[in-house]
Amino acid sequence: MSILVLKNIKKTYLLRNSVFEKRKSIEAVKNISLTLEHGVCLGIVGESGSGKSTLGKIILGLEKPDQGEVCFLGKNLHNLNSKELKELRQNLQVVFQDCYSAVNPRLTIGEIIAEPIRNYKRLSSVEEENQVQQLLKKVGLSPEDVHKYPSQFSGGQLQRINIARAIALKPKLIILDEAVSALDALVQIQILNLLAQLKEEFQLSYLFISHDIQAVNYIADCLVVMHQGEVVESLDDMEQLEQLEHPVSKKLLSSILPPFPKLF
Template identity: 85%
Template sequence: MSLLELRAIKKTYLLGNSIFGKRKTVEAVKSVTLTLESGVCLGIVGESGSGKSTLGKIILGLEKPDQGEVLFQGKNLHSFKAKELKELRRNLQVVFQDCYSAVNPRLTIGEIIAEPLRNYERLTSSEEQKQVQGLLELVGLNPEDMYRYPSQFSGGQLQRINIARAIALKPKLIILDEAVSALDALVQVQILNLLAQLKEEFQLSYLFISHDLQAVNYIADRLAVMCKGEVVEWLDDMGQLERLEHPVSKKLLSSVLPQYPGFL
């Protein structure tokens, strides 16, 4: 059984104000079907407006599809009852692009990372402190950082903190929605290396959503290319990027790999 399965997902939005005329219909996602196995990183890449982020929101339960099913461990996510939904939140975490808005500036780093632990675990103060400090060390920060505030950290450090919070409950799947795109090139590589190490250590599964094919290639095991709400190409082997044929795939490839395939 797949960890995550999408079956013919469709999502349409109505844009504009009906008072001033006919509203425009936009098909953000058109009958997308794909699967993700445990321990695998699936990269979803596409240009702006391709529907990849909408798909991520549907998987997270932030948007409901007009048609189709999202199966998480064989169960339809959008039919979960309250108790099942709470357990789902434990096993499905997310790291967003904007590392600054993802944290509460009034809380200490320790309180931010401890939030999921407090929601799901019954820990003593000393146990919580030990776990938070251990998580900080896992993501390459100092245990003493738990007493500091978000304003005292760089963007790259904040994203490490968001990753620490995401792995706190050892989830089965983490959705990384443009998680490195706001960072400079060197920090991107550092964060991608960290994500790869954590994936290996904890046997995590990732859904890595990005417009950057180079970043996706760095970490993903498999690839889905989206264009205008559809998956237009699929690769089971990231070593075969040269086989990409769709015009959007080639455009994404040429934009980051001017000397392709020499960088591989």
């Protein structure tokens, strides 16, 4: 069974600059159908405004499509009641671009990572702290960091903390929405390697959303290219990346630098 199936997803926004102007409709997502298999990283790449992040929000349930279905683990996410949705959500996690706004600065790192654990499990304080410390080790941080605050960490370290929180419940799918784009080049490599390691260890599926086709090429097993709300090209074999033909794909390819060196 496919882990995620999108069927004819459409999303339109009505916008206007002032009360005197007639509303304009913008089709952010146009009739998109996709399938993601278990254990696969699907890259969604496109320029700013292509609709890729809107699609991610629809999959997460943060936006409701005007048309179409989002089937996760065989269930339509937008037809579930609150209890059913909560049960399913433990298998669907997200890591956003802004690692700073994704954490509460008033909470300790231990409390931040433990948040999803507390929502779904009943653990003693000792069991919870042990689990959080193990998660910190998994993402390359020290177990002693559990009592520190976000202000004591760099952007790359905070993104590791967000990743630790995302894997806390051992989900089936993690959506990575520009998860490395705000980081320095070397830190990007380190985070991409971490994500690749965790994918293999936990048999995770990823939806990797990015404007950076180089980063997508580094981690994805397959990709789709979006432009103006549509999928304009797809690729099942990343070894054939240079065979992409659409003008937008070629523009993205032209920005590729020498390949990232793998660190493991």
